Amino acid sequence: MNSEEILKLLKAVGQGTVSPESGVERLKHMPFEDIGFAKVDHHRALRQGYAEVIFGGGKTPKHVAEIVSAMLRHKDSRHNILITRAGAKIHAAVKRASRSAKFHPVSGAITIERNSTITGKGTILVVSAGTSDIPVAEEALLTARMMGNRANHLYDVGVAGIHRLLEHRSELTEARVIICIAGMEGALPSVVGGLVAVPVIAVPTSVGYGASFGGVAALLGMLNSCASNVTVVNIDNGFGAACVASCINRL
Secondary structure, eight states, X not given: OOHHHHHHHHHHHHHTSSOHHXXXXXXXXXXXXXXXXXXXXXXXXXXXXXXXXXXOTTOOHHHHHHHHHHHHHOTTOOOOEEEEXXXXXXXXXXXXXXXXXXXXXXXXXXXXXXXXXXXXXXXXXXXXXXGGGHHHHHHHHHHHHHTTOEEEEEOSOOGGGHHHHHTTHHHHHHOSEEEEEEOTTOOHHHHHHTTOSSOEEEEEOSOSSGGGGGGHHHHHHHHTOSOTTEEEOOTTXXXXXXXXXXXXXXX
């Protein structure tokens, strides 16, 4: 849909020949912007509630910077820009496109904050088992905040010292959604799930010795959780967990 077609649609809505609801439905499927090597989806936020997020892994710094520039050119959109699995070289390239680009070295994410509005109805709590799980937890925490949620964290509260978790019962029970991150055998989400009445999104990490098989042991443990309010995303996928948590928190 080009500018003339959009103008025609808006006139039809104004004249009453097309309902506002039908107009919104048509705008949800507007074409992407083709910049040659990528197709930037400017209207993802309209369809899904949050803007397109750039996965930095496997992309050149130049490509990431050009995608960011295309998003910044879209003047009627003031959504936050998030780049995951990036590094210092990508940040340097993106910084040339936007001085407000901020690199978060622990999570490897880059953010350009353009909107601080809170749209989530409650708090998303990110809970991690060990200090080694913090990079994945930080990706989840940052993603949740960039998507318009209040998000807090509890780090290093794994089952090896369960009293550390129980010290925070009030934060657990007050959260609307919990993201629970653990490696090794992946036991923490089952424990957390048994303490609360809200969705628990479990994230297995690739932290552990040989028999953890790069996070597969934790993944299987979480998939077999006896806590019925636990669901699971892929290994090290803090971003995906935060996306789902954000959808739940907006309901």
